[in-house]
Amino acid sequence: MRILVIGGSFGGLTVAFSLRQKLGARHEIVLVSKEARFTFIPSLPWVAMGWRRMADISFDLAPVLSRWKVGFVEAAVIRIDPAKKQVHTAVETLDYDYLVIATGHRSANEAVPGLGPFDGPGHSLMSPPEAEEAREAWTAFLDSPGPMVIGCAPGASCIGPAYEFAFEVHHALARRGLRHKVPIVFVTPEPHLGHFGVGGFGKARQFLEGEFEARDIRYRTSAAIASISAEAVQLVDGPSLPSRYSMILPALSGVRAVAESGLGNPKGFIPVDAHYRHKDHPAIYAVGVAVALPPVEETPVPVNFPKTSNMTRQMAAVAAHNLAADILGGAPVTRTLSAECILDMGDRGAHMFADPIRPPRNRSEMSIGRRWLWAKRAYERYCLWRLKRGWAGPASGLLG
Ligand SMILES: Cc1cc2nc3c(=O)[nH]c(=O)nc-3n(C[C@H](O)[C@H](O)[C@H](O)COP(=O)(O)OP(=O)(O)OC[C@H]3O[C@@H](n4cnc5c(N)ncnc54)[C@H](O)[C@@H]3O)c2cc1C
Structure with a gap:
């Protein structure tokens, strides 16, 4: 079997590493990304302030993927053909048995x-x-x-x-x-x-x-x-x-390659079922910002539902489990998303937690302090360290 993963960020890497762990060496996994490097996007406000350089918060994908025997194609996908199970880039056409789309967003400027x-x-x-x-x-x-x-x-x-x-x-x-x-x-x-x-x-x-x-x-x-x-x-x-x-x-909207392949809703986000499988194409999964999730409520001026890196990893863990279950046999799982993030306030941080993310909730908390600013800085280092070593992390561990 050949599994193609599009996207070299939180969603794509978590899926690729989790699948390699679950499937062993038997199946081919190839990751396609238009960027050669992973970037820790949550630190971009610090880049804008001059508190980080891009080199501090990014690393090359190729060596990490190669260590985990995941193929890497650095190319922009321009079209996906679900009928032929093919992905077209500017330079080559790639066949797949299963496809995972983790292409994030396009800014609707x-x-x-x-x-x-x-x-x-x-x-x-x-x-x-x-x-x-x-x-x-x-x-x-x-x-x-x-x-x-x-x-x-x-x-x-x-x-x-x-x-x-x-x-x-x-x-x-x-x-x-x-x-x-x-x-x-x-x-x-x-x-x-x-x-x-x-x-x-x-x-x-x-x-x-x-x-x-x-x-x-x-x-x-x-x-x-x-x-x-x-x-x-x-x-x-x-x-x-x-x-x-x-x-x-x-x-935000979905990226053009998805929207123009007829795989998205009118905004280009991908409709998935509770298993993160495309609603019309059983061989396609989608995770992260690329997924269509409705707003929590109608507001006088529209506000859409956020998809954080933490939620992206939860989705990726579920999708990897279910895709592996398709291949190896086993029951599919689903999971109610929770959210946890830390807001940098300059001199302090605010830690926010909501479970589930959609109200009404079992827990919804906010806590403030200088310790959360240190935790945010430490999490950036930890996350880069973890992904550089090809460890999908606790979100995938929860599903075994
Ligand atoms: C400024 C900012 C701050 C944030 N802060 C936080 C935070 O503090 N905490 C938090 O939890 N979340 C935060 N987020 C959200 C978080 O960054 C996203 O949830 C996360 O990046 C989503 O991961 P993803 O894999 O779905 O998509 P992305 O990170 O958007 O990655 C998409 C990947 O797909 C690739 N790609 C796209 N199109 C193509 C194509 N056509 N062909 C090939 N490859 C393609 C890209 O190169 C990239 O590798 C923040 C986001 C921003 C913008």
Whole structure:
């Protein structure tokens, strides 16, 4: 059997390593990624702030995969043909018996004129080149500070990093004695602060309102951004907010290769069953940000459901178990997703946990302290160390 995995990040690596563990050496596993390196995406806000270099948070995929006898093709997939069980890249066509899609997102920058950085004057954190561009612009901004708008576009799902960036910017400016020169407005489609697309975590709303007020960060909730220019962020049915540096995270869609192969919903995200198997194609599994998951509730301005790296690894563990069960025999499993993340607040961290992630929940907690900032830094090191050694980690262990 030949199993193709598309994507060299949290989802693709977790599936590839788990499958190698479960299947032994008998079956061929090949990972296809358009990037030669794995990048620890949650550290991109630190890259934008100049607190990390890309080399600190990434590693080459080829040596790690080769040690685990996983083939590696560095190429962008342009089309998938589920009828012929083939994946087309610009250079070759690859056959598969089973396919796992872990291609993450495409930033839907076209939805708001001016979303950037490569489509407009705005800045973003969604990919390494965007975080590096944001850092260069930030360095220039410090020489000539002015008003800032930070936040998310309507329909965004990856909202936590916008909060992190607001706290980090405040911290960095206050340390330089420049904060009084930079009015900051946080603009979000969320119906209240701390909603995060999941209906909130514990007392996140009261906590974040208090912390923003204590730092003099003004905020606008249920706000829809109409456009971004080099001088301002224009709200729908609202004012034009002066801004010389606008960090606005976009709504996401599925990548073009999936959308154009007819495997996704209208946004290009992949519909899966409880086993992370494609609803119409039994030989295809999908995990991570590429998967279609509905919003938790209707909100005045759309807010979509987030897919964190922790959730991605839980999905990957379930998909790897079920794919191995298809081949070796055994019962499929499913799992209710929980969420755990740490928000960097510049001088402290906030740990958030929700089980299950969709309300109503058994547990929903938030805890604050300097120890969580240290835990976030330690987790980055641990995760890079673990993946570099080809260890899929505890999320896959839970399923045996
Ligand atoms: C700024 C930021 C901060 C974040 N912070 C946190 C956090 O603190 N905690 C947390 O849990 N989560 C966080 N997340 C979310 C987390 O990064 C994602 O959940 C995780 O990266 C999803 O992994 P994935 O494997 O599904 O997709 P991705 O990480 O997006 O990886 C997609 C992979 O597919 C490859 N690919 C894409 N298209 C193709 C193609 N056509 N052909 C071949 N290969 C392709 C890419 O090269 C990449 O290797 C953050 C996200 C961002 C953007």
